[in-house]
Amino acid sequence: MHQELPVDFPDPFFRGLHHVIRFAIRVLAVLMVAVILWGVGDVVYIIYERLITPPILLLDINDIFYTFGGFMAVLIAVEIFINIRLYLGTNIFPVQLVVATALMAIARKVIVLDFDQITPMYLIGIAATTLALGITYWLLRKSSDQEYPEH
Numbered sequence: 066m067h068q069e070l071p072v073d074f075p076d077p078f079f080r081g082l083h084h085v086i087r088f089a090i091r092v093l094a095v096l097m098v099a100v101i102l103w104g105v106g107d108v109v110y111i112i113y114e115r116l117i118t119p120p121i122l123l124l125d126i127n128d129i130f131y132t133f134g135g136f137m138a139v140l141i142a143v144e145i146f147i148n149i150r151l152y153l154g155t156n157i158f159p160v161q162l163v164v165a166t167a168l169m170a171i172a173r174k175v176i177v178l179d180f181d182q183i184t185p186m187y188l189i190g191i192a193a194t195t196l197a198l199g200i201t202y203w204l205l206r207k208s209s210d211q212e213y214p215e216h
Contacts, residue, residue, distance in 0.1 A: 090149060101146065134177040147162065
């Protein structure tokens with residue numbers, strides 16, 4: 066049970082609101098599963114479409130990067146679903162997992178970048194975001210390793 070949304074809250078009004086929010090989060094989880102399945106179908110369609118386009122059964126580098134982008138989008142959706150599940154099932158907000166999900170999202174963006182279409186400032190922004198998320202993840206991981214050392 067998540068601490069921020071206790072079902073045994075003393076005030077009945079807020080207890081009811083907590084129930085509504087928990088239900089809304091469950092609806093989001095169901096919708097995320099639908100997005101994941103839709104994303105998998107999209108990846109299958111992308112691969113099929115690229116393979117039947119002449120030259121048949123060959124992919125060029127753009128096709129491969131486009132396919133990677135589809136894969137990464139599905140994996141990001143899976144990570145978001147895991148965030149939702151952990152949010153509902155534990156007392157801990159999974160900050161490290163949220164940052165890891167953001168890193169995956171920025172990695173997807175980097176993979177599908179079209180360098181002919183982006184400005185230098187956009188690229189600097191992507192680099193700064195990647196660096197900030199990487200450092201944040203490293204610090205969280207380092208803190209977690211110190212708090213819970215492996216035996």
